[in-house]
Amino acid sequence: MTLDLTTVLVMTALVVNTSGVLFIVETLLRRDEGAGRIWALGFLAGMLTTLAYTMWSQTDAAWWAVAVGNGAFVAATGCMWLGCRRFNRRRMDWSGGLVAIGVLATAIAVGVEGETGGDWAGALWMFLALIVFAGAGAVECLRGALRESRTAWVLGTVLGIEALYYVSRTTAFVTAGPDAPLFENVFGTIPTAFVTVVLTIVAVVVTSVLRASRAPMRGYRRRSTAVARDGVLDHETFDAALGDLCERAAVRRELVGVIAVRIEDLDQISTAFGSEVARAVTETWRTGVRRHAPSNALVAEDGPTGLCVGVLVDSPAEARRQAGVVYRGLFDDLGKVGGGVIPVVGVGISLSDVVGYDSEALQRVARDTAILAAESVETSVLVGEID
DSSP states (O other): OOOOHHHHOOOOOOHHHHHHHHHHHHHHTTTTTTTHHHHHHHHHHHHHHHHHHHHHHHHOOOOHHHHHHHHHHHHHHHHHHHHHHHHHHHHOHHHHHHHHHHHHHHHHHHHGGGGGGGGGTTTTHHHHHHHHHHHHHHHHTSSSSHHHHHHHHHHHHHHHHHHHHHHHHHHHHHTTOOHHHHHHSSHHHHHHHHHHHHHHHHHHHHHHHHHHOOOOBBTSOOOOBBTTSSBBBBBHHHHHHHHHHHHHHHHOEEEEEEEEEEEOHHHHHHHOOOOHHHHHHHHHHHHHHHHHHHOOOEEOOOTTTEEEEEEEEESHHHHHHHHHHHHHHHHHHHHTTTOOOOEEEEEEEEEEHHOSSOOHHHHHHHHHHHHHHHHOOOOOOOOOOOO
């Protein structure tokens, strides 16, 4: 059976638009102000891409639809990368600007060639932008909080496959040309549409799972439950409180410290010793960090395997001392859990005299440093430096 171009594009539009609508509707139903919203913009851009390419397939005069479609395609992939960065709580200013430049450059490249450019006007600009943003997204899935989630590895694989596919497609386009049988049969519009369908289906499932771990349904969690039964704050409340603390401390030039405590091997402990032991380890870890942290400190969740402690300290040495107290007390507490199961614990410290009074940067540096500390064979408590 041979499929014509219009049929394949309509099929692709049906899959992409259905996936995009489902993700966007779920985003509206959730209390999501982070990565989910950026990914939703990506799916919205993907929907615009299919609409533009469908219009292009119907008339040769709609060269402008190629500009819209190419730009939207780059925006969709760029938003996948930006969503990953937002999930890892990294800075968005320069990366967002880079995506905007890539989108504009891709669309302008088509406009410069105009009608004389044909179906492949500005294609190289689009290919290169897709390689950069998809590759960057795949790398981001192996960093920060995403690295701890096996679901994120699947998203990284999707973006990695997209990057490799467009590397191959670009190579064939440059060496053989768009009219060569090799390019048409392997990297033409119809084969690419099938690749897009498969990757879109996987991406919408994976991003939905990742977003669900961060954003509860609207109305499900009220403000009164911002503090869990064990006294640990939710991340949203902590983020606001730490931001206010940093703002006030900056005026007096007081030293703000964030201590991130991450626990590893929970999945392995659950598999080897059972879910009851894993639950006991988790409860001991949460209550232990709060017990051994300074009494005036803010203690909050930081993903499924992390806690953050925000506190004012007199000096960097005092911050290291307090982090050491938390680690040693937590180590003793975990040693009392039934079965003598002690997971790998990493403690990272970030200080405002190094990172600045940006609450998100303080948390990011502390989190990344805690991950390094958990992997280190020399010490389990590290002081972070800004990237």
